[in-house]
Amino acid sequence: MNILAPSPAELTRGRAATPIAFIRAIVTGYRSRGMDPASALAQAQISAALLDDSAARVTAAQMELLSGVAMQALDDEALGWFSRRLPWGSYGMLCRASLTAPTLEVALKRWCRHHRLLTEDIVFTLTQRGGLATIRVSENTELGELREFCLVSTLRYLLGYACWLVDSRIALTEATFPFPAPGHADAYAYLFAGPARFAAEPASICFDARYLALPVRRDEKALQAMLQRALPLTVRQYRRDRLLVHSVAQLLAAAPAAAHTAEDVAAQLNTSVRTLHRQLKEEGVSLQKLKNEVRREHAIRLLLQTRKSVKQVAAAIGFDSEKSFARAFREWTGVAPSVYRTDAGPAP
Incomplete structure (x- = not known):
């Protein structure tokens, strides 16, 4: 050896x-x-x-x-x-x-x-x-x-x-x-x-x-x-944790409407804010990008699987106003929330 x-x-x-x-x-x-x-x-x-x-x-x-x-x-x-x-x-x-x-x-x-x-x-x-x-x-x-x-x-x-x-x-x-x-x-x-x-x-x-x-x-x-x-x-301690992205995404998905500051996320994962940002960067993502992905997926699910209004969907994923949600959703998908729902067909 x-x-x-x-x-x-x-x-x-x-x-x-x-x-x-x-x-x-x-x-x-x-x-x-x-x-x-x-x-x-x-x-x-x-x-x-x-x-x-x-x-x-x-x-x-x-x-x-x-x-x-x-x-x-x-x-x-x-x-x-x-x-x-x-x-x-x-x-x-x-x-x-x-x-x-x-x-x-x-x-x-x-x-x-x-x-x-x-x-x-x-x-x-x-x-x-x-x-x-x-x-x-x-x-x-x-x-x-x-x-x-x-x-x-x-x-x-x-x-x-x-x-x-x-x-x-x-x-x-x-x-x-x-x-x-x-x-x-x-x-x-x-x-x-x-x-x-x-x-x-x-x-x-x-x-x-x-x-x-x-x-x-x-x-x-x-x-x-x-x-x-x-x-x-x-004795060597590895800095990189290849499950970190999954752990962060899981934490965000559990409460998509929460603010999820870097400080809160780091504390829940028992790491420092600096380490959190560094390891996410090493994996090619950022906390904001993961938050957007989680919110996007949850918004799509609510639009297609429920009869909640666009305003209610916005509130459910943490947006203060329907307007700011619509703007963000258009950046994520290329279309407005109402158009996305209409094109996908009626909710069950």
Whole structure:
């Protein structure tokens, strides 16, 4: 998996947010094999004395380098979590097996199925219900003191890989973990953006099922480049959300007569106004364009399927006057509302 490593200058750059508990877990993997982690810690510029400070944190680059060195030294990409080693390249194989999937749903199902070929100590399952998709982890063996690190790492890597596959942020509605909230629980907000619930069986992540229909956007060349620095997938946060346009349109359609300011829409989608405008622009639309489309479709529906007057239709989609509505409708369709209704035939 991880071939290229952060440069020495990168190691301590940026915010130190990775809990020392995860570093201790890697050290445990070394010691369980009768190996000394001193050289790996030194390469990552992590003092051994830091391991005794439960409040200590390291940077993502330090974590990346230590993990990569440990995986190669132990010849185990699972870092000692499971009853058998996962030799170097195991997770790369999982990535490659799902790369040719047409959609994220197929890719995730392949990942879950093929992961069982590596180990059955933990098993991933993907389910859908009520418009939500959930990836759950079943534990079939005692993971001991490596439990938290194992569950967090595998779920976060799978989430990161899924985001990379479809080149989109996947907003989580919830992440659950089957252990009490640790002292470093604040770090989970960075690893799993969204609500986190502890002491909740089983470990899982839940998200809007519409993400599953997104097409896979990566190819073999992109995979080769990604695998050279795969571990940043476990901490990288994508800015773009390819479901944002759908989410905004759905919100607007639920109340077509409302004003729907950028501030209101952003607040309801749990994002900033700046991010809202930027992501809509990246998708080639604007908030005003989406508002016009929703109002247009609702107006046409009311004109063709009801006997409401043009004035009543105008009010129903948020216009203060019949005149301003007629002007806007003419811009949308090329004809006046009354003409549109007449040409389409009588309402039922």
